[in-house]
Amino acid sequence: LASLFAQFQSSFFLLADEEEVSSPSVWDSIEGHWQELLQQAGMSLLIFASFWVVGKIVQKVLTKVGTSQHIDQELASFIGRTAKIAVLILGLITALSHLGIDVSAMVAGLGLTGFALGFALKDVISNVLAGVLILIYKPFQKDDCIKIKSYEGKVVSTDLRYTVLLSDGLTVYVPNSLLFTDAITVTCDAVTAEPEVESTE
Missing domain, CATH: 1.10.287.1260 (Helix Hairpins)
Structure with missing residues (x-):
């Protein structure tokens, strides 16, 4: 065992x-x-x-x-x-x-x-999309004089959010969505616009 x-x-x-x-x-x-x-x-x-x-x-x-x-x-x-x-x-x-x-x-x-x-961010997105469409279709050019609602002036630049206008020495930033949804009046373009004459006084 x-x-x-x-x-x-x-x-x-x-x-x-x-x-x-x-x-x-x-x-x-x-x-x-x-x-x-x-x-x-x-x-x-x-x-x-x-x-x-x-x-x-x-x-x-x-x-x-x-x-x-x-x-x-x-x-x-x-x-x-x-x-x-x-x-x-x-x-x-x-x-x-x-x-x-x-x-x-x-x-x-x-x-x-x-x-x-x-x-x-719907307002920002609408401005960006409107800026893209404005840059593609180009309803106005730089140095054009445009009028949109109560804003009027010469176009300085356009980016994806704003279009910058120069009006009576003031810089105005217009949202691109406003330019895309409202009627734009081009009062003078960059080609036919008369050059500004500086005063000698």
Whole structure:
């Protein structure tokens, strides 16, 4: 009986040792998980960096093409920046999805956030969109004399938010949304306008 018990005990410990050797430890499992996570994070950063480079190239190309097509410099820069932001957002979504993150909820959240921001900044957005359309269609040029409602003066510049008028020595900033929705009277253009004669008195 003693010999049988000794054989059973030795066989039990031998099986236990084999199981311990064959099964990975907890630390090995954690280490493997972290290595996999770091590899995914590195690949995600590489993906986002690639999209960032593509966005910069797209921005430069669109800005250069717009300038070569005689599009207003500020409008061409705005189009380039908008395209770059769109590429970066696409790159961020792609990188996060590579990490295994469910981006559908994030996209839905961005949609709701964009709707809220659009509602809060509707006046700013309307001015920007009106500025883009004014720069595209060009209903008036620089140095034209225009009249819009109670504002009248010579056009100094037009950006994405305001059209700057010079009226009786005063600088007037007219919102572009007002210029786009109301009738504009061009009282004199830059070609036919008579030059101002300075008084010698």
